[in-house]
Amino acid sequence: MALHLAVSACRRRSRQLNAQAPREVGTVIVGGGQAALATGFYLRRAGLTPGQDFVILDASDRPGGAWAKMWPTLRTFSPTQHSSLPGWMMPPWTADDGYPLAAHVVDYLTQYENRYELAVRRPVRVTSVRYGDRGRLAVSTDHGDWLADNVISATGTWSRPFIPKYPGHFAGRQLHTAQYRRASDFAGQRVMIVGGGNSAAQILAEVSEVAETTWVTPRPPRFLPDEVDGRALFEIATARRRARDAGQTDTGGVGGLGDIVMVDTVRKARDRNVLHSRGPLHQLTKHGARLYDGSQVDLDTIIWCTGFRPALQHLAPLDLRGPHGLIPTEGTQARKEPRLHLIGYGDWTGPASATLIGIGQTLRTLPTTIK
The missing domain is CATH 3.50.50.60 (FAD/NAD(P)-binding domain)
Structure with a gap:
């Protein structure tokens, strides 16, 4: 009898914990890599307090985003002076013509996170974003739920590797x-x-x-020509985006270069x-x-080596996808749901926004759309 009562009490406590009211916050940032950190920097600079006005939820158990999962000998496409997030330059890498290894980038992102006291919560996996009560967005995670005025999705692509289908079968x-x-x-x-x-x-x-x-x-x-690096690619991609936005002839961007x-x-x-x-x-x-x-x-x-697809599964309940599985955006805002921003997924969310140098440019106007 005592055992039965104890089990029943445990079940009641479990139901109570699961039924806890969602925590409320102005903005939830989903992801903990370079795009999420740069977003946190701009929100903090706009006067918002990390952990109070906005929270960053990272599914990984350590800092560094996708860079922490890449192969150790991978190099950036630009020297350190052109591979920095807003606010703080990446420390120099003096070997190999200044193109740092992945571990150097991980160390930089870790220090950046601490420098700006972004209070990233990890590991916290966001399972879904839905329409919530009182005109807010409901964010479900494996560590409780949130209600937010805005959600910024910055999950990148690394978790969704793409392999094309070919006829036949390879046994190796x-x-x-x-x-x-x-x-x-x-x-x-x-x-x-x-x-x-x-x-x-x-x-x-x-x-x-x-x-x-x-x-x-x-x-x-x-x-590409030997002298062309990531900075030049970013400048070309930016010029192309501006020309297209102004209704001018599409130059082809970096695609015409290599x-x-x-x-x-x-x-x-x-x-x-x-x-x-x-x-x-x-x-x-x-x-x-x-x-x-x-x-x-x-x-x-x-x-x-066939690329990746945007990790957008958590946004499926919002039913916002358009052609090719992407969510149509105006700048970083979803056209059909302006409370949702998509950051760092590539040119469709900002010129070169999936790069270290490009993400800062994409985010410069973000705080004006976040209440």
Whole structure:
């Protein structure tokens, strides 16, 4: 009898805890990476208090956002002086022409978070954003619920790796950029790298030193001039956005210039004569792949460097998605729900907004729309 009463009491307490009223706050920021931190900086500078007027909820258990999950030898596309968030310059990286490794960026983001006392709550996973009571948005998490006047989604793309579908089946090992850690894991293997962007070029540069590599791309890879880095790309992307907004002819932006930044490791791979694409992939086979030129390649591993998709699952209850699965925006605001902002997902939420240098420019007018 006593045991039954004790169990019943525990169940009542559990129901009471689960039924606790949502906490109320002006703004909830979903995510804890570079976009969320830059957002917190601007809200703080506008006079809002972290932890009181706004909260930052990060699903990760440590600072650094996606940079903390990337492979250790990944480099930024710009030197430190052009890879900083608003308010505080990234400390210099003196090696490798000034292009820092991922760990340097993680350290910078960790210090940035502490410097501005942004009070990030982690690990807190946001499961959904819904329409709430009294004209507010309800944010559900695995650590309780919130009611907010505004929600800023800054979850990025890293948690949603994309692998295209091809006919056939490959029996060997397959992994995505998000799972890649080090070239030595593929020593002595036959490896195919799929993709024509920066990640593919950097991974190819590393893996080709220890393995037999095949590079396949949907179109011939386009390399930027050696002197062009992330800052130049940001300036070009910004100029394109301004021209389009003014109704002028679309210049094509960075697409007319190239895709791949020639960081030190990629330049060295060029000098080793390994930056050659075999063309598009046609289909997979049990032991390899068949290319569009009709040739067949035997493989041990395929590394898919085929990009990511925006992590927007938590916003599904708002039913705001438009063509291609994206939420139409005006600047950073969702057109159909102005209390929702989307930050840092790429050009559709601001020129180069998925980059360290670009996110600050995107956010300059944000505080004027946050009450």
